[in-house]
Amino acid sequence: MSPTASKNEEKPSTRRARGKTERYWRMRDQVIDIAVELFSKNGYASTGVADIGEAAGLARGALYYYIKSKEALLAEIHDRVMDPLLKEAAAIAALDLSFPARLRLMSESLLWQVINRHDHVWVFLHEYRQLEGEFRTLFKAKRDTFEQSIQAVLEQGQREGLLRPLDLELTKLTFLNMHNYTYQWVATKDVKVEDLSGLYCEIFLNGILTSPATQDSASAELEHGRAVLQSLRDAPAVSRTDA
Amino acid sequence: MSPTASKNEEKPSTRRARGKTERYWRMRDQVIDIAVELFSKNGYASTGVADIGEAAGLARGALYYYIKSKEALLAEIHDRVMDPLLKEAAAIAALDLSFPARLRLMSESLLWQVINRHDHVWVFLHEYRQLEGEFRTLFKAKRDTFEQSIQAVLEQGQREGLLRPLDLELTKLTFLNMHNYTYQWVATKDVKVEDLSGLYCEIFLNGILTSPATQDSASAELEHGRAVLQSLRDAPAVSRTDA
DNA sequence: GTCTATAAAGGGATAGAC
DNA sequence: GTCTATCCCTTTATAGAC
The missing domain is CATH 1.10.357.10 (Tetracycline Repressor, domain 2)
Structure with a gap:
């Protein structure tokens, strides 16, 4: 079973643009999907922000371009x-x-x-x-x-x-x-x-x-x-x- | 409801002595009871060994006299x-x-x-x-x-x-x-x-x-x-x- | 038995270069 | 948009004084 977006996920085109590109929302969804996988497998507190970045192919700095905070x-x-x-x-x-x-x-x-x-x-x-x-x-x-x-x-x-x-x-x-x-x-x-x-x-x-x-x-x-x-x-x- | 030992806890006197005093086992049970309380309240990964020590009135060094490891x-x-x-x-x-x-x-x-x-x-x-x-x-x-x-x-x-x-x-x-x-x-x-x-x-x-x-x-x-x-x-x- | 000190690593989050 | 560098704090566990 894939851990990625299911059918009732929002499609990027239907989102409020809020000044961000479509690529931004796609990447952001991907980051959240990765977080879901890591949090469910290893636990929220045991998962570092760096772990999420690594799995997403991003450094911590870049990751915070997509998320506000871990919580x-x-x-x-x-x-x-x-x-x-x-x-x-x-x-x-x-x-x-x-x-x-x-x-x-x-x-x-x-x-x-x-x-x-x-x-x-x-x-x-x-x-x-x-x-x-x-x-x-x-x-x-x-x-x-x-x-x-x-x-x-x-x-x-x-x-x-x-x-x-x-x-x-x-x-x-x-x-x-x-x-x-x-x-x-x-x-x-x-x-x-x-x-x-x-x-x-x-x-x-x-x-x-x-x-x-x-x-x-x-x-x-x-x-x-x-x-x-x-x-x-x-x-x-x-x-x-x-x- | 008290978080401490319930009736089916071992009584110190019935334990293998293993060269430790009765006080040792009493203190050890107390440490475990405190860990149970903190783990259940805040989560295992979010609870530090220092938190347990502080709640028990012990520094980290002293705590490790009673436990082998957090796990x-x-x-x-x-x-x-x-x-x-x-x-x-x-x-x-x-x-x-x-x-x-x-x-x-x-x-x-x-x-x-x-x-x-x-x-x-x-x-x-x-x-x-x-x-x-x-x-x-x-x-x-x-x-x-x-x-x-x-x-x-x-x-x-x-x-x-x-x-x-x-x-x-x-x-x-x-x-x-x-x-x-x-x-x-x-x-x-x-x-x-x-x-x-x-x-x-x-x-x-x-x-x-x-x-x-x-x-x-x-x-x-x-x-x-x-x-x-x-x-x-x-x-x-x-x-x-x-x- | 309990302490302080320290090791060695990792935590979340931010700043600023590019 | 992504990077590196850095801040500051906390982590588990051990060593050795007292």
Whole structure:
């Protein structure tokens, strides 16, 4: 699997020019990709700025032409995961879906990032505590929003009387446990997003529903939701912040 | 919650003397406890040996009288979690138990460490990749053994025809996902081991069993198993390695 | 046992030449 | 745009005085 830009990366042509050439943004993306690879492999604190430069074929001085600081680099990596997640969660919330289908789509959206952008997700889930000050605040807000969107889905299930009596916050955390820890081992396995999501949701839904879940992994509403998410992944993003 | 030694720490009097005074081992334990606290709070790579010394009231030179190296310190912290886990897993395997009760006990054993020795577990689950060479090999072997003991429990359920058709390895990983990721958020919540394990096992068992799980959290065999585990936690350990 | 001193290397970030 | 040189600080670990 390539560690470089995936389909939902911003295309240089869609960016605010901000007085920089196209080559500048291309090179900058490459630098961030290299940082993602090194941070995920060796850890953020154990990776030196010089290591990134060397891997990019740049001296430290030249590297700082593309980045503002090491920590800003880490923050941008976080946004590269959080922003697509929030976008997809909002799209799922906007659809008219049954409770099981909506939960299943949230699961697939999250696992899509975990599997197809594994290095990014590793950094995002493993190194977030290295962010400080404003970086930390911003990241925490985004993350809280995302987790709340999961709880909102569970609340739909509860409103519709489908759930056994449960503490919804702990139930949300259990759902996140299952999905988030996947980054620790998934690189060594050959699993598809739909298959792993199918297993997780089979266990989780059977675990919380009053009546057994039906495995309609090819239902019309699920297929439609998948198409919506896929279209988001092909489309370019809008804005960007400096690293 | 105090970051210092818990009940299943070795008592100084039971250690091999190895020519050191009792005070030496007491001080050494204190140093390790401080390292656990700093590593879990700030990260292994971001914590300097001098930070540990300062928190312990020792200069760097004096600190190295108690530890062999920073990495050996990290390795010892791992053993402080892995060794009790392996001991309890072996004790559970030796008991005559139904499949649901055995799984529930494994869950409680693991969550006991996650909740009651949270700082240790944080370091153990978060920093294991910083171990290299022999340290890494030894740790990986222990961890594989533990995970295999979970899969063995699932195999009992399958042999007894209680499970729906499932990939047992992925099912084991799902079980571990639920439990292991708990260290990320449990410090901010006030949950009891039995309660959280009850939620996880309710969801997980209902998720994998052919017929619904009964919530017999106070059954005789479960109570007996809990008593066995508790006795292990009160008893002292036997050997130790140098850090 | 604990200290100070020091080794030998590496950290992030900046200035200014080219 | 990229380089070298440099600043200033910190790193792990050891040596040897007390």
